Every structure is written in structure tokens, then in C-alpha cells.
Amino acid sequence: MKGFGLGLRPRHYEAILKSSPRVEWFEALSENYMVPGGRPLHYLTRIRERYPVVLHGVSLSVGSIDSLDRGYLAGLKALAARVEPEWISDHLCWTGVGGRNLHDLMPLPYTEEALRHVARRVRTVQDFLGRRILLENVSSYVAYRKSAMSEWDFLAALARDADCDILLDINNIYVSAFNHGFDPVEFLDGIPAARVRQIHLAGHDNCGDLIIDTHDAKVIGPVWDLYAQALQRFGPVPTMIERDDKIPPLGTLVLELDRARAISGNVLRKKAA
């Protein structure tokens, strides 16, 4: 799968079917369609007839010390059988322990112990789903004193040890770099190019002391610049804009996506020359 995509959002269902926007693919949030029936599955099915779709989840909790949620995995596998996504992704994080759920992408301590634990679980998930998954770097506001390596070293080691792929969220790199004071380019340099299958772009909220990742605004200039640097390093990677809140009309996002197309065109032309 190639090109540029958008996150599939309910308020755009009708517009997508009516206008067939020039978008190469859509990313559907798995949990929104892990319901018995009705409108969500109806629209997903109809949109899937016209566009490739990838599935993006938030509930795998691959980093948790709880045992894997087999019910969730079975639901995800059933959804995948129905949607036939190009790939399935979730986040490098944990979402709760002790049978409880914080419904948030909680950061992990980057330790050898955590790496072994997560790698084992990723392999189990991949065996169960019968395919490789992509894991995405999250925005974070805390860093554990116990961490013994950088986030990018952890992600790179995980991709190697678990044989999984990577979804890079350029905005999240920018946010975490600001919040923890690291160089975002160093992050990019630490990621193995062959593992990067997809890129997310998004906006955020800068509070001055910290950046809160809200995914509710336009992509800002420095994140576009970082995107250009990512393409410089990784070559062409399927890219999408991810807007979770204050969602504008479909046409607005299609236009914002044009900026990604333009940047990608520029970078790759220069790279080829």
C-alpha cells in the first residue's frame, strides 16, 4: 500500500461515499468497529469496497503486566477477517493493570526487563493474528528514572527482537522531544528504516512548559520539517493525518494532506537527484 491517507471518522462517512475524495487509503480505529452491528460497520464495509483500509487500535496494552486480553484479540482477528486491512497497528504502551483500564497510552520504562516482556507479548499477538503488527511511538509527559535506554533504542530493539514493524508518529516524536528535552532527529536516526511502514502526522497543544498531544489541531511547521527529515531518512512511507477532535470537514483535511504530498514529492526528488 502506498500514498497518503486519512483517519476514518464518523462525521465524514457520508462525504466519503458521496465525493470519493482523492485519498489513497483510510485508517479505521479498530475499537469503533468492534461492536455488534449498525451504522459503524455498515459504513466501514462500504468505504472498504472503495478504499484500502488499515486498522489502528488503542486497547492492545501490549506493555501491560496483565495477561493479554484474549477476548479483545479474538474480536480484532474477527474484524480483520471482515475488513481485510493492509495491516494492523497499535501503540507501544500499556493501558491498565489488574483488570482495570485507564484508556490512555501509558508510557513504559525503557529497561531490559520491559523489553523482554513486551517482545514476548508482541510475538504472541503476531502468532495469534497470523501477521506482523505495527507499533506506534506515543506522546509522553513523564520519563521513568529507571529507564536505561532511549525510547528510540527501545523501539528499535523491540522491532528486531519481536520482528514487528513500526508506525512512526512524527508529531509524537516532536511532543516527547519537547517534553523530555531530546533531539527529535536523534530519534529518527535511531529507527531502522526497513521497519517503518506508516507515518502519522497530527497537531497538539503547546502549554509553554509541556506540549499536550491533543490531535485536535493542524500540523505545525516544525512537525512538517521533521516529517521532511523522516522522509529523507526512510524514503517514501505511507503517511496520514490523524485528527481525533475538533474534526474539520473532509475537504479541509484533504487539502492539509496535500502539504504532505508536496513535501514528500520535494524530498524524494532531491533524494533521487
Added chain:
Amino acid sequence: MRELASLQLAFQDHVYKPGRKMERAMLATRRASAARRLRIYANAYRLRLAEVLGNDYPGLAARLGEERFARIVRAYIAAHPSRHTNLRWYGAGLARFLQHSSRGRDRQALAELAQFEWALGLAFDAADAPLLEVDRLAIVPPADWPALRFVLQPSVQLLVLHSNAPQVWRTARAGGRKIAMSPRRTAVSWIVWRKGFEPCYRVLEADEAWALRAVKHGRDFAQICSGLRRFAGGEHAAQRGAQLLRNWLAEGLLSAAALTSRAGSQGRRRTSRTRRRGARAGA
């Protein structure tokens, strides 16, 4: 996994009940202390769940007004750590919570308002099922009718309410003037289901409510008609049964999945076996 486990448990506890312990496990910078950083997770947790409840209960929220709804939501979140993988189900306990935990004379009516609104939500994404069509029934031989069993389509829910919750919900959603929430002396039955993509609802007469429950419990058409005698009197019961059935078909309440009658299903099985044998003979 000892270190990872203790960090996750402590962090989760911190989200539920912020304290100083977790701060020591996190790095601080000149710009932002560990406390400030951790607060983002604690706040985000409450905001996220509150948003979900607001989306699930817009009618209740409109009825209560922003402040009172926010107060109830805060109390619910404090009392209900999520145990769901999917946020879709987090609000399931709100009606119960209102009934048992809220004070105020209107708590019974508010609980029913929440119960009713949750039922609409369940109807929204209930399983799809092909609907029973009139044509399908038309080919049932008259002799098979008494033993016919119907199946309600998956979105159908039967509610018994002691208040005017559906009317209160409708005016609240329409932004109309507040109508009084009145407890009724007698219970009234309602049906909630999905037609196309839209949840809908209506009140049920006592005999129809009884008949729908009978369908749900697997009674056959003869049993339903005879039960209706209690309401309609002997000779009108069969007529009323037929009328209800017509309405249910028109409203899409019945599923095509499992129309069964003992005689009918045997008949079908016989035919298919004969056909198969015939096919083999021809090949």
C-alpha cells in the same frame, strides 16, 4: 517483571488517587516538575471518561444541566474504575448508580432516563439481522401457523418504566422547555429498537407488551393468540394477534433468522433431502 509490575501498579494508583509516591519514580526538568507531569495523566483519565459519558447520555446531560451532570459524572468515575477494554461499555452502570447513589427525590426518574438513553445506544449498534418479510410468511401453509415461532431482531429491547422518561428525554434532546418528571402509579411498557440506522421507540399497550414478551420467551403463535384472550375476549384474540404481527412486520421488529414451526422445519428438511437425492441421481 517485578520492577515493571510495581511501576505500573503505582502509576495506575496515582491516576486514581494522586499522591507523592510516584513523583519519586519520575524525572523532573527545570520546566516541569514530576508532579505537573503526572497530573496530566490523572486529569486526562477523568476528562476522557467524562467525555464518553457525555456522548452516551446527551439527553440526561441536557436535562440535568452542565453543573449537575458534571457532578454526577465525577462521582460515577470515582466509584467506577473502568474494567472494559472498549470505552463503548463504560457508561453501562450509570442508571444503577443513579438509583443507588444519588440523593434527591428525582433519582428514580433520573435512573429511568439513563436506562432509556442507554437502551437507545444499545439499539444503535446492536447486531444486524435480516428482517422477516411478509412474503416469507405468505408461503407458510395455514396448518403450520399455530406452531409458528418468531424471533425478535437483536436491537429490540422491552422496558418497563415508572416515569415519563421517554418524553423527558425527547424534550431535553430537542432543547425544549423542561417538562416535569412524574412518577406514574402504574408501570408502562416501552419498546426500543433500531429501524435502518436510527434507534426508535414507542409505548406499548398492555396486550402488545405481553405478546412481545411471549415471543421473546419462545411461545408459538397459538399460545400467543390464546394468551391475548385475557385482554381482548375470546373471538377477538386471533384477530388482535394477526394485527400485532402485521405491525411488527411493518416496523421491522422480527428477525428472519429463525422462523420455526415444528411442522414447517420438518417439511423443509424433507424437501432438501429429496432434492439432494435427486441431484445425485441426475449426475
